Amino acid sequence: MGSSANEESLDLWQTLKFDAHGLIPCVVQDFQDGTVLMVAYMNADSIRLTIAEKKAVYWSRSRKSFWVKGEQSGHVQNFKELRIDCDGDCLLMKVEQVGTAACHTGRRSDFYRRATSADTLEITDQPLFDPKKVYGS
């Protein structure tokens, strides 16, 4: 629930609310079929780089560095559109996923497990590439 001032702002940088670490979550969606591929984090510089380079650049919280998606695998994400929610604290980015699969396990989406009950999961999607071949052992 955003403040009314924020939810009508048309200035990108005044609208964005970064967390205490300077990060904002970004939902990444296939621009054609609407598949939610992944959720990653961006900081202000990775947003600027993504828009300028037209390739998705995230911030890796574990490595504490820029993460050019697909840099190693070649499965880059071509930037199509960036949207901001009413709160200004979440992004939605539409991309063209090169190589179809966004997940490092070789699957199309990171969300390849579905809850079948309150306790168990099932894997619904199979890998489209072999991670060992793409990333090495």
Next chain:
Amino acid sequence: MGSSANEESLDLWQTLKFDAHGLIPCVVQDFQDGTVLMVAYMNADSIRLTIAEKKAVYWSRSRKSFWVKGEQSGHVQNFKELRIDCDGDCLLMKVEQVGTAACHTGRRSDFYRRATSADTLEITDQPLFDPKKVYGS
């Protein structure tokens, strides 16, 4: 990037990684047309309630209480499917959005503003209901 142990787990509660506040972000997607409606936060109890009641229940970080989506507006979200990402630190929930619009501004999606450049936004979607009539002044 999840650990290999986590990314193949089929136990929901062992898979989920909550943050320091016991919360996990949840991408909420229309189960039919794939529109990303919003991102909200859940805790373990709101996940259990959502699965049990078949209605989306989030955790409001600002009010520090359960947030039964649509409780005031009637625009509830009927639960269809819950997915977990490879890291276990993000959810994707597919819902049927009663009343079409998920955003408290009356729009279908919270993501009604698009970045047109590195600095400016445009509002691409118009309200489907009048928030003043639904929520009062």
